[in-house]
Amino acid sequence: MTTLKINGKQHKIDVEPDTPLLWALRDNVNLTGTKYGCGIQQCGACTVLIGKRPVRSCGITVGEVAGKDITTIEGLSPETRHPVQKAWIAEQVPQCGYCQSGQIMAAVSLLERKPNPTDKDIDRGMLNLCRCGTYTRVRKAIHRAAEMMKEVS
Amino acid sequence: MKNSNMKRRTFLKVTTVAGGGLLVGCSFSSPKLMSTPQASKEELGMWVRINTDNKITLILPSSEMGQQVHTGQAMLVAEELEADWKTIQVVTAHVNEEFKRSSSGGPHHSSSQGTGGSSSIMGWWEKLRHVGASTREMLIEAAAQKWGVSVSECEAKNGSIHHLSSDRKLSYGQLASTAGKLSPPDNPTLKNPAQYRFLGKSMPKLHTPSIVNGTAQYGIDVRRPGMLFAAVRQSPVFGGQLKSYDEAAAKAVTGVEAVVPIPRGRFAFGSTGDGIAVVADTTWNAQKGLEAMDVKFVGGDTLGLNSSKVSEKLKSSLNDMGKVDVQAVKVLEVEYEVPFLHHATMEPLNCTADVSTDSCRVWVPSQKQDDCMEAAKEVTGLSQDKIQIHTMMMGGSFGRKSTKEYVKQALIISKFIQKPVQVIWSREEDTQHGTYRPASMSRFQIGLGKDGKPIQWENQIAQQSSKMLNQVPPLRWFNFDPMTYPASVHDGIIFNLPKKHFYKVEGVKMSHTPVDFGVPVGSWRSPPNIINVFYTESVMDELAHLAEIDPLEYRIKFITESPKHKAVLEQVAKQAGWGTPLPEGHGRGIAINDWFPLDEDVTVVAQVAEVSITNRGKLKVHRVDCVVDCGLAVNPDSVKAQMEGSIIMGMSAAMFEEITIEKGQVEQSNFDDYRIAKLRDAPEINVTIVESEASPTGVGEPGVSPIVPALTNAIFAATGKRIRKLPIGRQKLV
Numbered sequence: 001m002t003t004l005k006i007n008g009k010q011h012k013i014d015v016e017p018d019t020p021l022l023w024a025l026r027d028n029v030n031l032t033g034t035k036y037g038c039g040i041q042q043c044g045a046c047t048v049l050i051g052k053r054p055v056r057s058c059g060i061t062v063g064e065v066a067g068k069d070i071t072t073i074e075g076l077s078p079e080t081r082h083p084v085q086k087a088w089i090a091e092q093v094p095q096c097g098y099c100q101s102g103q104i105m106a107a108v109s110l111l112e113r114k115p116n117p118t119d120k121d122i123d124r125g126m127l128n129l130c131r132c133g134t135y136t137r138v139r140k141a142i143h144r145a146a147e148m149m150k151e152v153s
Numbered sequence: 154m155k156n157s158n159m160k161r162r163t164f165l166k167v168t169t170v171a172g173g174g175l176l177v178g179c180s181f182s183s184p185k186l187m188s189t190p191q192a193s194k195e196e197l198g199m200w201v202r203i204n205t206d207n208k209i210t211l212i213l214p215s216s217e218m219g220q221q222v223h224t225g226q227a228m229l230v231a232e233e234l235e236a237d238w239k240t241i242q243v244v245t246a247h248v249n250e251e252f253k254r255s256s257s258g259g260p261h262h263s264s265s266q267g268t269g270g271s272s273s274i275m276g277w278w279e280k281l282r283h284v285g286a287s288t289r290e291m292l293i294e295a296a297a298q299k300w301g302v303s304v305s306e307c308e309a310k311n312g313s314i315h316h317l318s319s320d321r322k323l324s325y326g327q328l329a330s331t332a333g334k335l336s337p338p339d340n341p342t343l344k345n346p347a348q349y350r351f352l353g354k355s356m357p358k359l360h361t362p363s364i365v366n367g368t369a370q371y372g373i374d375v376r377r378p379g380m381l382f383a384a385v386r387q388s389p390v391f392g393g394q395l396k397s398y399d400e401a402a403a404k405a406v407t408g409v410e411a412v413v414p415i416p417r418g419r420f421a422f423g424s425t426g427d428g429i430a431v432v433a434d435t436t437w438n439a440q441k442g443l444e445a446m447d448v449k450f451v452g453g454d455t456l457g458l459n460s461s462k463v464s465e466k467l468k469s470s471l472n473d474m475g476k477v478d479v480q481a482v483k484v485l486e487v488e489y490e491v492p493f494l495h496h497a498t499m500e501p502l503n504c505t506a507d508v509s510t511d512s513c514r515v516w517v518p519s520q521k522q523d524d525c526m527e528a529a530k531e532v533t534g535l536s537q538d539k540i541q542i543h544t545m546m547m548g549g550s551f552g553r554k555s556t557k558e559y560v561k562q563a564l565i566i567s568k569f570i571q572k573p574v575q576v577i578w579s580r581e582e583d584t585q586h587g588t589y590r591p592a593s594m595s596r597f598q599i600g601l602g603k604d605g606k607p608i609q610w611e612n613q614i615a616q617q618s619s620k621m622l623n624q625v626p627p628l629r630w631f632n633f634d635p636m637t638y639p640a641s642v643h644d645g646i647i648f649n650l651p652k653k654h655f656y657k658v659e660g661v662k663m664s665h666t667p668v669d670f671g672v673p674v675g676s677w678r679s680p681p682n683i684i685n686v687f688y689t690e691s692v693m694d695e696l697a698h699l700a701e702i703d704p705l706e707y708r709i710k711f712i713t714e715s716p717k718h719k720a721v722l723e724q725v726a727k728q729a730g731w732g733t734p735l736p737e738g739h740g741r742g743i744a745i746n747d748w749f750p751l752d753e754d755v756t757v758v759a760q761v762a763e764v765s766i767t768n769r770g771k772l773k774v775h776r777v778d779c780v781v782d783c784g785l786a787v788n789p790d791s792v793k794a795q796m797e798g799s800i801i802m803g804m805s806a807a808m809f810e811e812i813t814i815e816k817g818q819v820e821q822s823n824f825d826d827y828r829i830a831k832l833r834d835a836p837e838i839n840v841t842i843v844e845s846e847a848s849p850t851g852v853g854e855p856g857v858s859p860i861v862p863a864l865t866n867a868i869f870a871a872t873g874k875r876i877r878k879l880p881i882g883r884q885k886l887v
Contacts, residue, residue: 015435016407023437027382032374033367035548036436037499038580042824045499073367085365092357092790095798096219097364098371098499098548123833129824131499131549132219133801135835137794 002066006031007075017063021055022046024062025072033073033101037129044128047102048072054109073101076108083152084108087145095132103128107142116146167291167333168198174329177201177288177337178251199251200284201230207312207326209236211243214252214266215273216520217360218547218554219798220853221791222273224358226281228351228787229274233285233344236325237312238351243359245544248526248537254280267521269555269676270749271756271851274787278848286341288332295331296323346785346846355790360546372518372545375505377573381410381432383566384439385576387586388426390453390817391671392417395427403431403446408438412446413566418558424454424671425558425586430566436577454671455817463670463814464490467594470615470666477611477662481600483699489597489688490878493812494590494677495821497829500548501583506563507573508533513540515564518547520555528557532564551802552676556588584827585819588675589812591617595640595688600660605700606710610661612641616684617674618667637665639750640685642711655718655747656693656711672814678802679854682746683861687807687879690744690862695875704866705731705743718745721757721780721843728841729761729778739765739775740871744863748855756783756850760800762836762863766872770887774804774836777860781840784847792852796840799856805830807861808881 004011004021006029013028020039025031025048034057037045041059048057049071076082080089084107094100103126110117110125117125122139130138168176176198202210211230215222223243231241246252246266253266254276289309296314297304300321308315315322346352363369388394400412415428427450431442467490479486505516506529513533519525522542529540547554563576578586593616600609614637641663642656677683697707705726712719722745726732731741741763747755763776779796786792809828813820821827865876868886876884 015437019435019437023435027435027437030376031367032370032376035371035500036373036577037501038824040580040823040825043499073365076366078366078368080362080366088365089357089361092361092794094219094358094361094364095221095794096499096547096549097360097369100364101367104365126832129499129829129831131497131551131802131829133798133805133830133835134794135801135830135832136797136838138832139835 002062004029004062004066004070005068006070007072015062017061019062021048021057021060021062021065025057031072031074035098035101037099043099044106045099045102047105047128049105049109052109052112054106073105076104083148084111084145087141087148090144091137091141093134093137093141095134099128099130103130103138107145110142111146111149115149117142167335167337174205174326175203175333177284199249201288203325203329205326205329207240207324208242209240209325211241212246213243214246214277216245216268216544216547218520218550220795221358221788222268223360224356225274225787225791226277227359228356229278229281230285232349232351233282234289235309235311238356240312248522248542265521265523267523267555269520269552271853271855274849275754275851282343283341286343287337290338290341291332291335292325292328294335295328299323299331352787353785353789356788358791369546371500371548372505372516373500373503373548373577375516375545375575377505377507380505380573380575381434381570382436382439383430383432383574383576384436384443385415385428385430385562385578385582386443386448387428387582388450388453389585390450391426391455391673392424393426393450393453395429396449396451398429398446398448400446403442406438406442406445408434409442410434411570413569415562415565418561420556420558424673426450426453428562430562430576432566432570432574440579453817455814458670458817459815460813463592466668466670467592467615470668471594471596471613474613474664474666477598479598479600479609479611481608482603483601485597485599485695485699487597487692487695487877488594489691490594491592491684491687492879493592493672494806494810495584495587495812495827496551496553496677497584497827498549498551498553501580502554502559502578503576504560504563505573505575506567508564508567509571511539514543515541515560516543516545517560518545518550518554519560520550521557524557525560528560529564532561532568551678552680553588555676580824581822584822587812588673590677590680590683591674593684597692599692599696601696601700605702607658607696608660610658612663614640614663614665615668617669636681637685638663639681640688642689655715657713658711679748679857682748682750682858686744686746686858687861690859691865691877694742694862694866694869708745717782718747718757721745721782722759724841724843725759725761725778725780728780728839729763731761735763738871739763740867740869742863742866742868742870744859744866746855746859748851754848754850756781756852756855758796758855758859760859760863762860762867764864764867764871766868766886768887770885772808772868772881772886774834774864776837779838779840779856780843781852781856782843782845783852784845784849786842787849789842792842793840795852796856797838800838800860801830801835803857803860804834804864807864807879811880811883
């Protein structure tokens with residue numbers, strides 16, 4: 001048995017410690033908002049936060065994250081009140097939406113590190129793939145979220 | 154628009170059920186079913202269900218894959234229904250005759266239940282508004298009856314009926330039961346555009362909130378009680394056979410419950426080889442079991458094929474058609490080539506099936522519900538009434554999720570284990586078992602007269618024909634693939650097709666040789682234009698430079714009969730500052746496209762790309778301007794989003810993407826070697842939608858193709874280097 005602390009809640013799961021966090025989240029804990037895209041840390045669809053750090057959950061094992069604070073898209077704000085979610089709605093970013101939970105988690109983390117990101121910071125910090133090509137709106141939404149976060153603080 | 158076939162009399166049936174509200178279904182497709190007391194809510198409320206609590210469920214005929222068709226179609230119904238937008242929820246329709254249609258006015262589509270061809274708004278434009286208007290009129294009549302007043306004294310507004318001369322009002326939920334007892338009107342009155350509250354205004358997409366909080370359910374997110382997960386491996390050589398596997402080794406892995414061989418299948422798009430599945434309690438354990446099993450395959454249709462052979466075969470097919478002696482003042486003789494492309498949807502193929510001896514349920518991200526039903530009937534032997542197909546949201550499709558091999562796999566496995574199962578293809582399986590955009594080569598020999606206009610235009614194309622077309626009458630009788638003709642600025646009339654190319658060019662002759670490599674090919678967002686428009690718009694640019702005429706001005710010389718095309722081209726040029734000075738090393742390229750090329754009513758898109766190339770040959774796309782005329786833009790923000798996304802996807806294809814073949818199998822396997830555009834590649838994009846009161850035409854595909862030649866034409870303008878072979882990333886730019 002391994003205990004994972006996900007979105008502030010303890011989950012006891014019976015998996016091999018080498019199981020990637022992605023599959024434990026999806027198949028054992030039933031949190032399907034975190035998506036499988038590539039399995040080799042290339043696409044970012046499975047991005048979650050460990051502490052405040054963005055991590056591609058397909059490339060980290062349950063054994064490595066046991067006891068650590070894991071935040072998934074479901075833990076951000078179910079009522080979509082997080083500034084990044086609000087900015088995503090305001091800019092109408094998603095098309096198919098499949099990569100967007102990963103994009104949003106990566107953006108949350110980027111804004112932690114760079115509260116006033118330049119376009120270059122966003123280019124460097126946002127490496128998640130989007131096949132629908134929502135990139136121009138992702139960029140706008142990150143700038144908008146940065147503004148919203150400033151107003152709050 | 155040719156929608157006369159939509160205007161059938163009394164096609165609506167309304168019903169109420171105990172405790173329910175107003176259910177609006179239909180009467181002509183299944184009158185027997187409708188009159189049985191056992192008929193379910195799904196069977197009765199085929200289009201609209203209004204609950205007594207005012208919640209309205211719209212049952213929409215098209216699949217959602219990111220094109221925002223659910224929002225667009227909901228707007229059509231809600232507009233005429235005068236619904237309160239906040240009360241609307243949507244589901245994708247189950248399989249029923251009622252939701253079949255000929256997906257556009259042209260001869261190229263047969264009647265089916267599915268989504269494609271950018272035709273979901275234009276094809277359902279009449280019917281969905283008709284459903285909304287009929288329902289509204291019944292609600293008005295119900296209110297008039299209750300109040301004992303004339304219907305002319307009542308007005309529908311934002312989910313309620315108001316009595317004009319008093320302040321009485323009743324909500325749709327309150328009226329639903331009474332309305333359910335009325336007969337639907339024969340000819341409901343549709344609104345005039347001046348009365349629109351939703352259509353033509355940017356409405357927030359219905360699925361956005363559930364996407365940003367992680368609750369949106371895609372095919373891959375389906376969870377059923379007792380469900381198992383399957384990982385599959387298929388012969389990497391197309392059409393290969395299963396040779397050996399170590400079942401015991403797979404079963405020794407924790408959680409593995411079964412090993413299920415999957416027999417090969419022949420489909421419209423080509424042949425799949427044998428496959429094998431490992432079933433386990435989680436996808437991870439299933440994948441581990443598959444790894445442990447040491448599966449080996451042998452043989453196959455593409456054995457020995459590689460990418461140089463593909464190019465050689467295409468080239469020799471061109472040569473077999475023979476060169477022509479072109480006599481003219483100036484002659485252009487060029488060859489173009491494009492590679493196989495993969496869809497690379499972010500959500501890989503997956504399907505969930507629950508097969509028992511007397512029932513079958515399938516949850517699937519699919520563009521083709523008809524084919525899913527056929528697959529279920531074939532595998533289970535059950536009749537249609539025992540089968541339910543639930544269409545899930547798709548994490549991208551672009552044409553890929555219109556096949557049924559992955560559906561059959563889930564059905565075969567679930568039937569074998571008699572439990573619900575979800576099959577997920579790994580990214581590697583997804584990449585190596587695509588239905589690729591065909592590789593293609595085209596030769597142009599064009600002679601120009603003294604005025605710079607072509608007097609002779611010879612064009613040959615070698616590529617795989619779409620096998621799907623061969624199955625669709627009357628196209629199978631053509632000794633020609635009509636999908637190639639727009640590549641040659643041809644008049645469709647020559648091939649008994651109604652449409653003429655917007656460029657009026659003299660002396661056009663073309664030939665096409667279909668070449669079969671055994672590599673599965675299919676529809677890749679905007680077939681055939683994703684190939685043809687690169688050819689025509691590059692060649693037009695080459696001719697302009699040969700004739701020493703500005704590429705914009707040159708194009709306009711041939712657009713003599715289509716003011717719409719001319720206007721779009723001129724508008725995008727103006728927006729992009731065409732002809733104004735640029736920094737050193739920068740260049741602009743222009744291109745135009747219309748969609749669907751065989752239809753009478755088309756969407757016209759023109760784009761201008763501005764690029765620069767560094768001394769070291771690095772390409773940077775700075776800015777793309779885009780003008781689109783799609784008739785009435787039902788949801789302008791969705792139209793804009795489709796253009797933005799199309800530009801990025803087209804850029805990605807032009808700059809980076811290529812599927813290559815070695816030893817009969819696809820060399821690429823994941824996003825590390827099948828590179829797609831990243832955020833840092835995205836340029837500034839400015840989209841303008843032409844104001845129009847014409848009926849809407851499609852927007853999902855037309856924006857993808859023109860960016861490809863717009864980019865290569867811009868590279869030529871910047872460097873003098875003409876790109877005739879894609880991807881650009883494989884070519885030296887300095």
